[in-house]
Amino acid sequence: MKDVVIIGGGPGGLTAGIYAVRSGLDVVLYERGALGGSVLNAEKVENYPGFPGGISGVELIGRMEEHARQVGLSVEYNEVHEVTPNNGCFLLRTRDGEVLTRTVVIATGTGPRPLGVEGEERLRGRGVSYCAVCDGAFFRDQPVAVVGGGDAAVEEAHYLARFASKVYLVHPRESIRRLRLNRKRIEENPKIEVIPNTEVTGIKGDKAVEGLVLKNRETGQTWDLQVKGMFVYVGIKPNSYLVEKLVDLDDRGFIITDERMRTSWPGIFAAGDVRRTPLRQIATAVADGAVAAIWAEKHIATLAC
């Protein structure tokens, strides 16, 4: 029986691990992919204290991992498939077997929200991407489209312009004037063309993206745009599926916690981007992880299991 199982190896999970181990608890952290979560997509982090001038997401997470391992955190590359209450404790079904634990910290972060158009699922990884930093270099000297209306879309269009021959920013609104960040850089970048007031209604191609079907939201006119890649930035969705039937979620599926990171189910804690929070950043995920671990320890002291 573990004291704490932490699900997710981003900044929230790693920090929960450091605090829980240092509290003398028996802890394991499960990560289904690469340690680091969303931070791995951050080319440069310029707002996390302690790194004047900034640090790459990969390097920052490398340091967090080193720190966690140095204090003795056990990290396993494993995916959790199910969390089931078990006499006041929990039984977790993972890819590699089952584990019993007194508490669970859900630090599973968020994933990209899909656009929801025909062809998107089929061509995912074959030209459809949700991460410019991960996949941008595959599109050297080729035309690509970025789809989305927020600052993230604008930022990624700018990043992709380093590699691509042309970047079309397919924007749902009339202009990008209302955007806060990077607007000027976009307007001054000759490789970027904003296609305003437009939505994607389909993706062309069988084995790889060959183009997009676009539709003007005002006139209804449709046309084809020839691109080799489509980068989607239409928002995020929380990875709360493991506990969606156990704990209270908000209307977008984010886990609701109190200020001690307790969910509505005693013994289940949530930390970082997966919870309802006014700010999703590394600094806030780290803070949540620390709080969750400390209150997990207090909860364990009350248990009979």
Ligand SMILES: Cc1cc2nc3c(=O)[nH]c(=O)nc-3n(C[C@H](O)[C@H](O)[C@H](O)COP(=O)(O)OP(=O)(O)OC[C@H]3O[C@@H](n4cnc5c(N)ncnc54)[C@H](O)[C@@H]3O)c2cc1C
């Ligand atoms: C492109 C980009 C740039 C960013 N830049 C910045 C920045 O400059 N500054 C800043 O402060 N923030 C930045 N952020 C936000 C920051 O990355 C997040 O706020 C932070 O990573 C949240 O940490 P987390 O631990 O909650 O979740 P995540 O970092 O998302 O980690 C969650 C982890 O859980 C794992 N997981 C999910 N489900 C399971 C499961 N069932 N079993 C096992 N493991 C599972 C995932 O694989 C993932 O590794 C950026 C985000 C992006 C996408």
